[in-house]
Amino acid sequence: MVAFRGRIKFMQYIPGKRHKYGIKLFKVCDDDGYTYDLIVYEGKNSSGQTNTPTNVVMKLCQPYLGVGRSVVTDNYYTSVDLAQQLLQNDTHLIGTLRRNRKGLPKKVVQEKLNKGEMIALENNDGILILKWKDKRDVLALSTKHSVGFVTVTSKRNRNKKVMKPTLIADYNKHKCSIDLSDQMASYANPARRSIRWFQKLAIELLFSTAVTNAFIIYKTHKQLSSKKYTITDFRENLCLQMLGITSSSNSVGSLPRRQIQHKFSKSTLTDHRGRLIRRRCIHCYKKNRDAGLSAKEARDQTKKVNTVCLECPTKPSVCGQCYAEIHIQINP
Numbered sequence: 001m002v003a004f005r006g007r008i009k010f011m012q013y014i015p016g017k018r019h020k021y022g023i024k025l026f027k028v029c030d031d032d033g034y035t036y037d038l039i040v041y042e043g044k045n046s047s048g049q050t051n052t053p054t055n056v057v058m059k060l061c062q063p064y065l066g067v068g069r070s071v072v073t074d075n076y077y078t079s080v081d082l083a084q085q086l087l088q089n090d091t092h093l094i095g096t097l098r099r100n101r102k103g104l105p106k107k108v109v110q111e112k113l114n115k116g117e118m119i120a121l122e123n124n125d126g127i128l129i130l131k132w133k134d135k136r137d138v139l140a141l142s143t144k145h146s147v148g149f150v151t152v153t154s155k156r157n158r159n160k161k162v163m164k165p166t167l168i169a170d171y172n173k174h175k176c177s178i179d180l181s182d183q184m185a186s187y188a189n190p191a192r193r194s195i196r197w198f199q200k201l202a203i204e205l206l207f208s209t210a211v212t213n214a215f216i217i218y219k220t221h222k223q224l225s226s227k228k229y230t231i232t233d234f235r236e237n238l239c240l241q242m243l244g245i246t247s248s249s250n251s252v253g254s255l256p257r258r259q260i261q262h263k264f265s266k267s268t269l270t271d272h273r274g275r276l277i278r279r280r281c282i283h284c285y286k287k288n289r290d291a292g293l294s295a296k297e298a299r300d301q302t303k304k305v306n307t308v309c310l311e312c313p314t315k316p317s318v319c320g321q322c323y324a325e326i327h328i329q330i331n332p
Contacts, residue, residue, distance in 0.1 A: 028060040
């Protein structure tokens, strides 16, 4: 969804989206989030053919049919009709289902299950309809899987193993490609409010989708150093190259660093009872996160201090050891 609140004929309202109003895009992505193709939703076509979920999937996947690929869709697109059309083109379908789709066996849809139980039926075409009870009922379709379970790591407790249907485990593994693409495109998004819809759409396609694709290709073929290289860094370097600024001329990295006289001091902030407020050292927390700890584990293992650097922009809480490490590097 490209956020837009102006007056256009094909503007969409989707309550569940972060941007509820805007221009709707249909995308096909690979596991890394690379966008292969997209369609801008324009409502009903002049020829009378509507952009139904099945038509959208078949149109986007047309260049990739007939070679045994697998398409993963969410419950908006998945249907028995789509599965049959893809099977005719030697392509598999995996996805979650809405219970009101046509052609679903009532025995599976209406069955009452306890947590961990599963029921499934497969027709003569090889289309498997499965229902599994986790916290709630999960209805799914696959033309690739058979009935079976696999052991996976729990999302909430990494030390705990749980059993899931193979279909559900594979769906969870591959379903996030669109979300990953949209997430990377959202960082340092150049779109602004006061521009026309076609300008906003062009900015989305060029500076979000295209740049995200370029970053994915760069990561795939470039041996990155141990230092984390984000898509925001990639955008900055791309802008510098387009401006003709190289590391040998006037790059940001070669500019002389302003000498800052940092000051290590005790915080004077108090709570409503007059007690000194102690906060976690931001650099110790970052070290713990970089070491692979979860956010909760990093918070638990980071010590709280009442010392700050008064000259840093946000006056962060910092322990004495981290203060020495960071600011000795700035002012050798």
